[in-house]
Structures are given as C-alpha cells and as structure tokens.
Amino acid sequence: MTASRDATSTSIEHRAREIGRVLFAKVGGGPKPWERGWWDDRMMNLTLGDPLVKVQLFRFIDAMPVLKTPTAIRRHLVEYLDEAGDRVPWWLRLAVALAPAGTLGERALAGIARFGATHMARRFIAGATPDEALKTVLALRRQRIAFTADLLGEAVISEHEAERYQQTCLDLIRGLARPLGVEPEIPQIDRDHRGSIPRVNLSLKLTSLTARFDALYDHSTLYRVARRLRPILRTARDLGAYVHVDMEQYAHKDLTLAIFKSVLSEPEFRDWPDVGIVIQGYLTETEADLGSLLDWVKQRGTPITVRLVKGAYWDYEVVLARQLGWPIPVYLHKWQTDACYERSARFLMEHHEQLRPALGSHNVRSLALAMAAAETYHVPDDSYEIQMLHGMGEPIQRALVADGKRVRVYTPYGAMLPGMAYLVRRLLENTSNESFLKASFTDHAQVEELLRDPEEVGAMWGRNQPSQRKPGSLTANAAAPVLTPFQNEPPTDFTRPEARAAMSEALRVVRGQFGRVYPLVLNGRAVATGTEFTSTDPSETASVVGRFVQARPEDARQAIAIARERLAAWSATPAADRASVLLKAAALMRAKRSEISAWEVYECGKPWREADGDVAEAIDFCEFYAREMIRLAEGKHRDVPGETNAIERIARGVVAVIPPWNFPLAIPTGMTVAALVAGNTVVLKPSERAPRIALLLGELLREAGLPEGVLTVLPGFGDVGKALVDDPRVALIAFTGSRDVGLEINRKAAEPAHGQNHVKRVIAEMGGKNAIIVDDDSDLDEAVVGVLQSAFGYAGQKCSACSRVIVLDGVYDAFVARLVDAARALPVGPADNPDTAVGPVIDAKARVRVEGYKTIAEGEGDVVLSVDVGPLVARGNYVGPLIVAGVHPDARIAQEEVFGPVLAVLRASDLNDALRIANGTVYALTGGLYSRSPANIDRVKREFRVGNLYVNRPITGALVDRQPFGGFQLSGIGTKAGGTDYLLEFLLTRTITENTMRRGFAPESDGASTAATPTNEAALGV
C-alpha cells in the first residue's frame, strides 16, 4: 500500500476488499461441471495451453467461415498445425492422422471442427437473426439481466455497406421495441433511482456508419457519420430506446468523441439523456478525456452514460505503434490499466449525476473498488450499472444479480462470418495470461492476490525488476561515438490536430510562393539561358507553381566539368564527414517536413499522406546511406603472416542522376545522396514535372554543408538528360523511369565513346505490371482495401502500384462486387484537400494516355467501374478510377504499364493458374498475395518472381532497410534501393596486397583502415 494514500482512499480500499471477498464467496469457484462454461474452459485449456498452438488454432478459426468443403477445412487445419510442429497435443495429431484426405474420416474431422467453432461462437454471440437476438434477450430478462445489443459486421468498406449497417440498427431498435414494451416490468433492470429506463439498448460503432472514417478529413467524416447517426438516434428516442457508442482503436478515439459531442449538442438531441459512450482505461489519455467529457456535459446540461472498460485492442495498439515508430497510447503494464480504471471509476462516482456510471468489467477487484467508491460518494445503488460481455464471467453476473445490482450483458448478434473477428478477440481475452477471469477461474489464484490494489502490484513489480541498464551504457565510448542503429522515420500521425494544422499552414505558405522564378545555378553563379519553363499544379492547371531557368545541353557539359573538378577533393573527404552532411540534410528535412510535403502536394498532386511518406523516405535514405558508408569505409583486412591484404572502396567518379517525378523528393534524394556519400560528385537532372522539389533538395544539401559544385541541379528537359548520358566523363548513370528510356540509356552506356577509358555503369529502375493474387480463403475485408490502396494510391502513379488483381474462382464474384462498391467511395479531387483519395494524374499528356486505356479496356473486358470526374475535368488533370473485369491475361490492359488509376481483374481457376498469370509479363517488380493458407503462402513466396513480394498487405510503400526496393527482368537491373548492397553500385572495390617479408622478417600488421575513399583514377583520367 502506498504511504501517501489519503483517508478516503484508504477507506475505499478497505471496503473494496470486503466487497470483493463477499463477491468471491458468492461466485464460488466459477462455472460448475454441469455448466457449459466449465467444459468450454477445460477444452480451451487443453487445446490452448501452448501459445504457438493457440495462435495457430485461432488463425484456423478465423479462416473457417470461408472454408466451404471438408477438404478445405482439413487442409487448413493440417497446414496451421504443421507450423506448430511437435507442440501440437498428441490427441489433436491423432485426430488429424485418422482423417486422411478424401475419406469419411475427413468429413467427420471437418464436421467436428465446424461444430467446435460454432459452439464457441454461440457462447459469445447471441444469435444470427433478430428473432434469435430477441430470444436471447428474453432469456436474459428471465434471469433479471438487462442487455445491450451489438451488431457484428464485416468491416464497412463501402457507403452501401454503411447504409446497410444503419438500416440494421434501425430494424433492430424497431424489432425489439414492441415485444419488449409489452413485457412485464422488472424493476431491478427496468428502473433506476429516477424512474423507468429504456429496455431496448443498442451499442453501435461510428466507424460502421461510413466507409471512410479518418481524422485526417474530420469534417467530411463527421458529416457522413452524423447524417446516418441522426435517424438512429431519432428512432431510438421516439421508441424509448437507448443508444451507446462503442470505442474502437485509438486512432479513432478523438474523432469518435468529437462526433458524439457534436451530434448530441444539436438542439434536437441536447436534452436527451439516453445516450452514452465508452471510455477505455488502458489509454494514458483517459483521465483527460473524462475531464473534458464532464465539462461538455455541464455545458450541454443533460447527463450521459459512460461505460468504463479497460479496452479490447491492447495488443493491436502496441504492435501498431511499434511498427510505425509512434508513441504507444496504452499503458504497458496491466496494473497501470487497472489503476487507471479504478481512478476513473472513482471520478465517475463523484460525478454520477452528469456522467452516469456503467462499469464494463469482469474483474471482481475493479468492480469492488468502484462499488466501494459508490458507497463512499453516496451514489444510489440503482443509479449505476455493471456490464459484462455475453458468455463471460457468468458466475459473477449471477452473484451480482442476486445482490440486487443492475447487470447488463453486451449481446453481439450477427452471422458467423463477420462474427469470427469478435470471437477470436474474446478467445484471446479469455486465454490471455493477463486476464482476470483466467486467473480467477482457470488458474485458481488466491482471493487476496486477486483483490490486491493495482498500485501495490505496481510497487511490487518495480521491486522485482532487475535494475535497468542506464541508457547508452552499452555503446558509450568516448573515443569512437557510435551512431544509433538506423530506424525508419515515423509517418506523420494526421489524426493529431496539431499535425493537420501544421500541414494546412504549410500549404498556405507554399501557395504564397507560387510563381517565383528560380535561377539556374552553376558553381554558385546564376546562369542566364534565355529560356524559362513553368511547373503547374496538376490539381489546378491554371496555377503556376514556379518558373525555372531552363538548362541546355551545354549547361550539362559545364556541370560535368565542375563535377570533375570537385571530385578529387570530395572523394578525399573522410567518409564520416560526407556522412555527416547526409545526417544534417535529414535533420533539415525533418524540420521542414510540412513545407516540403506541401510543395509535393502542389507540384506533383500528391495527397497529404503520400507526400508526407515521400519526405519520410527521403530522410530514411539520408540516415541509412550515411550509416552504410561509415560501415563500408572501414574496409576489410585479410592479413596472413608476411602479407597484408586490404579491400577498400573508391568512388566511381561523376554520377548523372535522372529521377522521375512520382516520388519527387525520395527518389532524387536516394540516388543523389548514395552517390555523394560514396565520394562521387553528381549532376542531377530532375523531371521537368518536379523541378521545385529537386531544387529544394539541392538547397538542403548545401545548407547541410555540401561544398559548391559537388552537386549541380539542372532543371530542364530530355536534351539535358541525353547530354549527361552521352558524356564520356560520366562514370555512372542512376536512372528511374520508363522502360524504354531505361533500356536506351543502358544500350548507350554499354558502348564507350571514342577516348573514353571506362564502361559506364547504369542503375535503372524501370516499370512494372504488378499483380496481387487473391486466394479463395483470403479475408476479403483486407484484400479489397489492400488492392484499392495499392491500385489507386497516388492515382496509380507508382511503379509499385497494383494494376492486375488475379482472383481465384471461388471468391471472384464476391470480391469484384465489394471492390467496385468500395472503389466508388473514394473521392477524386484536388490533392490539397485532405478528403481526396484519388488526386489528379501528373499532366495533360498522362491524362490523355490513361483515357486511351479506358477505350482499350472497353474492348478487352467488362468495365465494372468508370468514375466520371464531372466538372473537375476543367480544373486539372483528373481521371476517375477504372476497373475492368474478366480480362484475358494476354490483353494489352493486362500487359502494358498504364501508370494511372486503372485496374484489371483477372479470374484464375486455381493457384497454378494464378501464378502462371502473375508471372506472365516481362516485368518483375512488386507482387502480392492475400491468403490464409500457410501452404499457399509458402508456394507463392517460392514461385512468384518479383523483386518485392508482400503477403496479406498492400504492395506499395516499401520502407528503406525493411523492404529494399527494386525489381528484375524488364523492371530493372536488380539493384535494391534502400538496401545494404546499394552503395556498392556507386563504388569500385580495390584489393591491395603487400608482401611485408624482408629477409625472413615480417612486422605485425596494424590492420588500419582507410577513412577517406580514394578516387577512381580512371574516372579522373589521371
């Protein structure tokens, strides 16, 4: 017990333990052998004792609803169990062994598996139809238990599905109101200290009321959700029902609260008390949220209910935050969540007139503490209620009912398929080592242990932990400071209002700089060429982003001469100093992140998140290649007695960098800084579509300390690129762009010009005709969303974009229907509008080309979606998403790179066919698979020939170091950008051997390494 506890806390604590002991005594040892829960818990324990077996079985259960035949069920069970190896219990292995494929045994095994999953589902899911829901509800009432009905649903990915969800909510309220209205009153559950309370109680999820729920576009989300929420509230109010808003992932929390407050502040609903919202105790922001909810209720003048829970997405929140490098929003120790829950429960009891408490927990200690607080604050017994989930903590429910408490059970209802995600969450919760129910009824922990104050648990936990190592003690080395290991730059979290405000402000500032003239700078001096060109906003083609003095071929030759001149000094600069320029550039990019993103929005039509991701990738390239060069500069020694052998890297010479416009900062940065840090000098010819951003890169590198002339940026056209490619003084050409130009560069580079003393090296990243395979057991919620994101993100203008989706016969029709419906929900519009999902294509030429493919598509398949962009066509380069189904694998639309929002859907009879189609193009860049079959995943990993393969996720958005990017065949030469091999492309390797034996005597090798990278003498022409 903590010393600082005040008298009230001490008395609450004391009383909580008393209440807890009494409750435990009434509950007894949990479910009894004649009750279903007892058998279920035993079965779960027997099967799920091993964490690996547990995960595999949960994955199997998750896939089960889509497995149509006994063969499919057996095959998946075997595949999942195989992955758990000999940790599978003997009896399960035996059951599978006794059911070989194609036998009656197989049918029996499938039947048992189906029965088991359905049986489990029935424990937690109240029914599949409104009639079944009514039956469950009436049965609960007979036990003096109230209910709140929850609709299980597939993830809502189209507005049509959102409408269906709204309609089901309305039907449910209407369907339950009449029969329950005529039921005799049960005062324990139908009244509180003020009088009658609604008998119909609905819990709903705001994210199910729109296909696009995102705080990035909070206004339009609010508009769509509110539009569908109001009729539900109205109907509920008219029929005397109650509506509760569930809380989901942290990313949705603030917007959920904002929508709730906004709609319920409207005059129509302002005086209506029969509404409530969930608050999750595991979030570190919970107490602040409760405070602002109280302030709002005071302003509104009518109370609401707060269901206080701990939270159902703990693992998800932790994994997601770690993956993205974001702060973790939940407490990391169970006792901290418990303690927050208790503080919040006290807060609710103190303010129960405004925030009516509904305690959602199966934890006797948490409930006892809240009840003790209620006594202390003189809260009437019937003015708060206790809520539990259907099928969980039933003995506790009964004990509380017997004690006269109002207990409400959360009764989800819906079909088995969408119910699986809910079922798996409940199974995870019931079998989690942190679960109170498991500790109480399965592990039979001591009552006093279970009733311990969480703060006390925390204090004990702290004492028992080994002392933490001081930060930095592992690597602290004054003589040689070590760079921290590389970590990807986290994406900006646009669900935070401050991030959105910063971006809006940057867009405003950048707009204010439109139309400026940018000089051509060679060797620090502006050069007049007599010609200018403009860069325009693809979203508003009348807006001139900037005017650029246009470089000529002679300027390219002059830039090469300067680069040659600077080469000796720059390549002799110690690698660590060159690396530090990159690190400083990364820091500058971080500082100017919103501003650079804003330039991308306007110059290249990149929507917010895409632009932000591009800047993050550029930062990653700087940070990653800086570390890589430091590693490579150490060289390698392989000395033997009497002989030293050193392997060292030298710069190649002058590098020509020719990037595209679609990743306007990341690709130029990657190629440029890789060349620079390796000791080369660079002439960069950016795309004429993205000159402002390339000049920004030049400015940032100069500000970071790059000497004048080591990099020259030449805004211009193809003649400048050609001059660079043709020049014999260029050692390496780093190109990303179209296949035809890449092949032409490669051909030219292979032939040395007269007097040229080296063969030019070419790094060429070219196109792709990337495919995603959708297996017949895949999760369509995820597959549809992943395919859309991969196909239409940045209007399909990524070399990694998905342009073919190959769908197995069994799910083809269902997939296409949902895909088309979901694609319709994607707004097309200007890139600076955060609501835009599909922005414009880069220029008028691209628009005409992509539109040409629309005509081709009509002749080659069934155009199932062709979005008309309406009046936008007059403003910018807009092309609406196009989906063409039933395409033949050899059709042009399935073979040619379109580089626009065009997606071909192909039907495959089986996985062999799917792989044949997937591999049937000249490209091999990215590819994907959605599947829940471990064997099919393995096979696709082996046989799908692409440079970057993604399983069960979108195929775009490769991250530096984690997913080095690049393809082969006609997609590229095989170099992986952002990987450990990349810098080697920009370096030559030398081996230096010295015989150190003199007259039978050899000194000891000192093994010193060369910090600076010597120059390639050949390239210097020395």
Ligand SMILES: Cc1cc2nc3c(=O)[nH]c(=O)nc-3n(C[C@H](O)[C@H](O)[C@H](O)COP(=O)(O)OP(=O)(O)OC[C@H]3O[C@@H](n4cnc5c(N)ncnc54)[C@H](O)[C@@H]3O)c2cc1C
């Ligand atoms: C009626 C009802 C409605 C609900 N509605 C929602 C809802 O809308 N949204 C929602 O998110 N949840 C909701 N839940 C809560 C959720 O689904 C779980 O049932 C609840 O978190 C379990 O808590 P407990 O107090 O019963 O059990 P306990 O066993 O005491 O607590 C388990 C909980 O502790 C937390 N936890 C576990 N490990 C850690 C750790 N290492 N560090 C920190 N915390 C940890 C997790 O939240 C976990 O669920 C609802 C629960 C009920 C009863």
